[in-house]
Structure formats: C-alpha cells, structure tokens
Amino acid sequence: MTKLIRIYKPFTRAGILEMITYRVNFLFFLLGEIMKCFVMFFVWKAVFDSSDSSTVYGFTYDNMVVYLFITFLSGYLTYSDGSYVIGKEILDGSIAMRMIKPVDFDMCFLFQELGTKIMQFLMIFLPITAGVEIYRWIVNGTPMLDFVMLLLFLFSMLLAYGINFFFNLSYGFLAFYLKNLWGTDIIKGVIVDFLSGATVPLAFMGVFGQVLSYLPFASLSYTPVMIYMGMYSFKEIVFYLGLQIVWLCVFVLISKLILRSAMKRLVVHGG
Amino acid sequence: MMKYLKLHTIFIKQDLKKLMEYKVDFLLGAVGFVLTQAVQILCLGIIFAAIPALCYTENGVVVDSWTFHEVLFIYGFSLIPKGIDHLLFDNLWGLGYWIVDKGDFDKYLTRPVNSWFYVLCEKFCVDAFGDLIVGIALIIYSLCAMPSDIAGAINWLRVIPVLVVMPFAIMIFTSIKTATAAISFWTKRSGHITHMCYMTNEFAKYPTKIYNTVVKTLITYILPFALTAYYPAIYILRGESFWSLPVTIFVSLTLFGISQLIWHRGISAYESAGS
Numbered sequence A: 001m002t003k004l005i006r007i008y009k010p011f012t013r014a015g016i017l018e019m020i021t022y023r024v025n026f027l028f029f030l031l032g033e034i035m036k037c038f039v040m041f042f043v044w045k046a047v048f049d050s051s052d053s054s055t056v057y058g059f060t061y062d063n064m065v066v067y068l069f070i071t072f073l074s075g076y077l078t079y080s081d082g083s084y085v086i087g088k089e090i091l092d093g094s095i096a097m098r099m100i101k102p103v104d105f106d107m108c109f110l111f112q113e114l115g116t117k118i119m120q121f122l123m124i125f126l127p128i129t130a131g132v133e134i135y136r137w138i139v140n141g142t143p144m145l146d147f148v149m150l151l152l153f154l155f156s157m158l159l160a161y162g163i164n165f166f167f168n169l170s171y172g173f174l175a176f177y178l179k180n181l182w183g184t185d186i187i188k189g190v191i192v193d194f195l196s197g198a199t200v201p202l203a204f205m206g207v208f209g210q211v212l213s214y215l216p217f218a219s220l221s222y223t224p225v226m227i228y229m230g231m232y233s234f235k236e237i238v239f240y241l242g243l244q245i246v247w248l249c250v251f252v253l254i255s256k257l258i259l260r261s262a263m264k265r266l267v268v269h270g271g
Numbered sequence B: 001m002m003k004y005l006k007l008h009t010i011f012i013k014q015d016l017k018k019l020m021e022y023k024v025d026f027l028l029g030a031v032g033f034v035l036t037q038a039v040q041i042l043c044l045g046i047i048f049a050a051i052p053a054l055c056y057t058e059n060g061v062v063v064d065s066w067t068f069h070e071v072l073f074i075y076g077f078s079l080i081p082k083g084i085d086h087l088l089f090d091n092l093w094g095l096g097y098w099i100v101d102k103g104d105f106d107k108y109l110t111r112p113v114n115s116w117f118y119v120l121c122e123k124f125c126v127d128a129f130g131d132l133i134v135g136i137a138l139i140i141y142s143l144c145a146m147p148s149d150i151a152g153a154i155n156w157l158r159v160i161p162v163l164v165v166m167p168f169a170i171m172i173f174t175s176i177k178t179a180t181a182a183i184s185f186w187t188k189r190s191g192h193i194t195h196m197c198y199m200t201n202e203f204a205k206y207p208t209k210i211y212n213t214v215v216k217t218l219i220t221y222i223l224p225f226a227l228t229a230y231y232p233a234i235y236i237l238r239g240e241s242f243w244s245l246p247v248t249i250f251v252s253l254t255l256f257g258i259s260q261l262i263w264h265r266g267i268s269a270y271e272s273a274g275s
Helices: A002-021 A023-050 A061-078 A082-092 A095-099 A105-140 A147-173 A182-195 A202-212 A216-229 A234-265 B002-021 B023-048 B068-089 B091-099 B115-121 B128-145 B148-152 B156-182 B191-205 B213-222 B230-238 B244-269
Strands: B054-058 B061-066
Touching: A002 A023, A002 A105, A023 A061, A023 A105, A023 B054, A023 B191, A061 A105, A061 A147, A061 A216, A082 A095, A082 A105, A082 A147, A082 A182, A095 A105, A105 A147, A105 A234, A147 A216, A147 A234, A182 A216, A182 B023, A202 A216, A216 A234, B002 B023, B002 B115, B023 B068, B023 B128, B061 B068, B068 B115, B068 B128, B068 B156, B068 B191, B068 B230, B091 B115, B091 B156, B091 B191, B115 B244, B156 B191, B156 B230, B156 B244, B191 B213, B230 B244
Parallel strands: none
Antiparallel strands: B054 B061
C-alpha cells in the first residue's frame, strides 16, 4: 500500500497543480453549470405553487431544492473524465508512451484525477453544502445538518467516484473499437444522467424508478444524495452502500478484462 | 457583401464534404443532441403529470398559467434561434477554447477577408440539426396536441413579425459569443466565460415570469436570451408582449455594436502565442 502511494503520489501532485493553474477556468465553468440548478429551482417553485398539495411524489419543495444542489455537487465531484482522455490518447496514439512505462496505466489516471478532485472538493464542497444548510435552517427554523449522515455521504460519494472512474475507463476503452468520442460521449452522458436520477429523482418514476435504483447508475449519484437528505433508513443505507461496493468490484473487473483484450487490438501509427 | 456570401457558400460546401467522409461521427453527434433534448422533455412530462398547468402565483393568487403544451411550444421555439446560430457560427467556441491559445489565430489575420467573418463561417456545424429537428418537432407536436380553444385563438399573421425579428434574435447569440470569445485576445483562453454566459440561455426555455426580478432583468436586458425564446413564443401563442419585438431589434443591434468594439480592440491587443 505504501509502495503504491509512493509510486503514484507524483501523479496526484500533477493533478493538483493542473487544477491550481486552471482554477479560474474551472470556476467560470462551474458558474455556468450551476445555472441549470437555478433554472430548475424556479421551475420547481412554480410547480409546487401550481400543485394543490404541498408534496409532489413525496418530496416537499425544500427537499427538492436540497436534492437539486446536492445532486449537482455529488455529480460534479464524482464525475470522471477518463473515457474522454483515454479515448483521445488511443486515437492519437499517445497511449503508447504510457504503456512503455513501468506503472499501471489505469492507476496513473486514477491518481492524477484524484489530485484534481481534491482541489475541486476544497473549492466547491464547502460553499455548496453551506448554502444548502443555511437554506434548510431558514426554512425549517432549526439546523438540519447531521454529521453522521454527512460522513456516510462522503463515504458513499467516494464509492460513487470509484464506480464512475472504472465505468468510464471501461467505456473509454471502447474507443479502441468505435473510433468516435464526442458523439458517443454525449450519448453516454445523457443516458447515465437520466438513469442515475440526476435529472429527475428516481422516486418520481414509480416502479421503473425502483428497478433503476438497483442498477449501477443509481449508485453514481442517487445513493449518496438520498443518504445526505436522510431519506434512507439505517437498513437501507447499509444495503445501498453494500450495493455500491458490489458495483465497484464489478466495474474494476470489467475494466481489467476489456483492457486485456483491447491491448491486443491496439495499433499505433508512427511515433 | 456578395463576395462574403459566396465565400460562406464555399465553406459550407467544404464542410458538407467533410461530413460525407465522417458520416458516423455526424450521426452520433446529432443523435446525442436529440437524446439530450428528449430526456429533458421526458422530465418535463414527468413533472407535468403531477400538476394541471404551470402557474405563476403572487401571494397565493394565480396570476398567469401555462399548459403543458404551451410550455413545450416555448421550449421548442427556444431551440430555433439557438440552433441556427449553432449551425452557422459555431467556430467562435473554438476561438475561446483553443484557436488563440494554440497560436492558430494568425492564419485568420493573414487572409484578405474580415477576420471576424472568416472565424465565423469557417465551420458549418451539422450537429445543430439535432437542436433544430427537435425544436421544429416540438412546435408542430405542441400545436397539434393543444386543446382546440388555445390553438384556435392563435392568429397566424403574428408569425410574420416574429420571422422579421428572428435574424436579430440569432444575432443576440452570435454577439454574446463574439464578445466573450474576443476576451481570449487578452487572456489566451476564454471559452469558460463563453460557456458561463451561454448557459444563461437555459433560463429562456421556460416562461420568464416564473423567475425573480434579478433573473428576469438578467435574461431580458443583460444577456437577453428571453427575447429569443419566451417573448416571441408567447406573442405567437397569445399576442402578448408585442413590445418585446422592437426591443429585440434594438438590444440585438446594441449588443452587436458592443461585440464588434470588443473584437476590434482585442485584435489590436492580440499577440500571437507560441513560436
């Protein structure tokens, strides 16, 4: 373990430095993305105003607001760029440079991205959760923050990031076969967003949503968010965390298998 | 002017040839865009299943309301000016993200055409057909599915002034992209600023009245995307807010002037990157 950390620490450092260099770009990008949350914030307000009851599918308006912003937060922090980066390296052949070095190919990516994630976490976690908690405090009259839930949320988010990373890694290897990145990446993003409940809570989709909550996509963002909101009982939390661990193992395995078979097909021209 | 039109046609032809070469890429890109919109509309459907109509209330009193089909119409309409701008002038994104940063901008300055025009028309972005197809489909669907009392109240002559204003609405998108992309002449990269401003247009897809004063002012006067979507759409549907049409022309021309000013200032400040 210590050997692993010793080898890959420089990659994490590189990720941190990269993030520091482009921090302004990141913040502008973030401001643009969070705009979508504010759009839905107003749309949901109008929806709740239009509804006769104060809950819609079991969610109150302030539940919905918390859901929107925490989903955004966890979506952002657990997002992995692997499929795009790897696909690009496969297509332009620079992947060969990685393969001749005595380090594990996927671990390089993981530790480098962890570096950027640490910086992103430091930059956005506090402002967003603080904002959400202050909002909840004002609406409910008492502070709602539960530290045990917060810790479980962080743990669940870590698992979600792992799943996301290895899922994307597997997907990125498809570039060996598909040779198209941009279009397939958009398609993947949309499907994952929908199936993971990032656009509309799975609870709104009835039985279909119930089924979706067992799929790996729900483990990507729905599970941590539900834990944060205190929507799950203790039993459910244990079950869904266990499910996340299972999916993590499955995707680690799949990515190893795909990598092994894909390497045989890899053709790099020139260099 | 004729020379520029001719040049633009040549560029479009070039890009269509490229398209024929990479058919799958084009198809996947367009499918991606169609899917993005389809999922959003599905979500709208799920939301609307819980309520009869989207209402705007003040102190608990319903002031205005929109049915599901009206919201779909506004949503579909918002995709049209956005899609046309995306189709014709997409290259401005590249400017802010990598063209200036990599030092590729020099090329545009050495040709005997206006540099802004050259950047603008170099790329014909066929992915935009995804947006346009969904937009048109939504408009047609919502009109057909609307209850006949709403659809019957539409005066089709109102489409004419909206069509007249349409180029100005498109120019709002192009001007905002130009102004923010031109910042890269000083900073080398500004794609993220373009992204931030452009995302404001998400607000325009829904009835503007549901937002608070800050957002309303922002999307009507500062980054006036509401003028490209909600106002013209509701004018067609109900004949409301005719005032917005002349305002669109005025605001659009002002933005165009500002963006050209920034562009020219930027060009004089520009120093090539790289070696």
